[in-house]
Amino acid sequence: MHVDTGDLATLLKLQHIDLEILRANKRLEELPQRKAILEARTKRKAVEQKRAQLDALRADVERRLSNVGEEDAALAEKQRRAQAEIDEARGDYRSVEARSKELDGFARRRDELEARLSAIGEELEKVEGVQAQVARMLSDLDAEERAATESFVREGGALKDALFRNEAERASLASFLPKELLASYEKIAARTGGVAVGRLQGESCGACRMAIEGGRLIDMKGQGNVGVCPQCGRLLVLE
Template sequence: MSVGSTLLKLQELDLSLERDRKALAEMPEIAELAKKRRAYQKLKADATKLYAQRKDLETYLKELDDQEMDANDDIRIAQRNVDSSDYRSVQQLELELSDLAKKLERIAFDRKDYEAKLAELKKKEDYLAEYTAKFEASVIADTKRAREKAGSLKDAIDASEHQRASLLNTLDAGTRSSYEAAAKRFRGLGVERLEGNVPTVCRMTLQASSLDALKHAGDVAECPYCHRILILSEDGEE
């Protein structure tokens, strides 16, 4: 491969490397995954809150069951201990039974309210669990695709870097230095071809005198206008 062809290939590789490195660093999938992971953490936090609320309701219902059991025990004890021949005892029993009946009514009312809330909460938990499972599956799938894409880009970068190093080794130190300087100065476009009398990057038409001077420059010269490396010949194998 001629020096000119090598320089053009180097520039092509460097531009490709820049694109691939930028694509890897700015993968939209990575930002999207970060958003999804934050959303997933919120779903888990919401599930924890619902679980805590459900356990509270179940505790309240258990307490109501205990209160109901105690009230029924009190009713049986009061009825067993009353002297039916004693008017005052009967009156006292009626008062106690009335209070206990009201207590049981309150327990029944509270239970109905708590059970309704518990049923609604369980629906929310079931829906959230199903949604979270689907969301988690989508995050896993997106993560796999992002890793595959990143891996593909990394492989391409590694291959280009290896090829770049091989090409650089075919150039003498002066040419390597000139190429690196031009690439840095012109942001990756430090090499151009001469097509007819027009360089392919700066597009400034060369005068006859400039063309005549370039005839003695060999395969590689410097553009008299933009001062990029100007490839005059791309003959294949040397």
């Protein structure tokens, strides 16, 4: 086929712009900040699950602590009443003995409760310590994600600005090309990863590097300044 020299120059420039757009999109997709943000969010999800477990555990510990405290308070009131009854008995041996036994039972039970309170208190301190660690981890992850996001916005924003300019220039260039030539170029570009046009280098396609048989090459040149590579199917500039 024969392509106007001006259209050919526009087509080659369009391909250059398209390759720049492809590279910019690839860089945008491969920005390390994107991975850092995703990793921070994944870690945060796991840590937040741990925090929920700890919250439930702390609620259970505090419930047990409250129950023991309430029982101890009730026993303390029973002790007070039993002692008051002993004081009022005034020599009633049997009554004093019975109340004294009750007091001994209350005291033993309160000793047991004191040990339980101590053990539960230690358990609560451990839970609170781990909760503090989890809170620091979440704070650190928030800071990591915030820093990665700010960096992504800066670097990604610059790439997006470049993409916007290139896409605008591409649209302008495409508007000057004959529709059939543009359609053929875009179809081949989609199939070949963006490189739809190559230049003849000696007797080889500059895109796929494959040699073209001499007679076939003569026929192609006789039909115009642009042909189709018989090996890769790309448009081939023959001049």
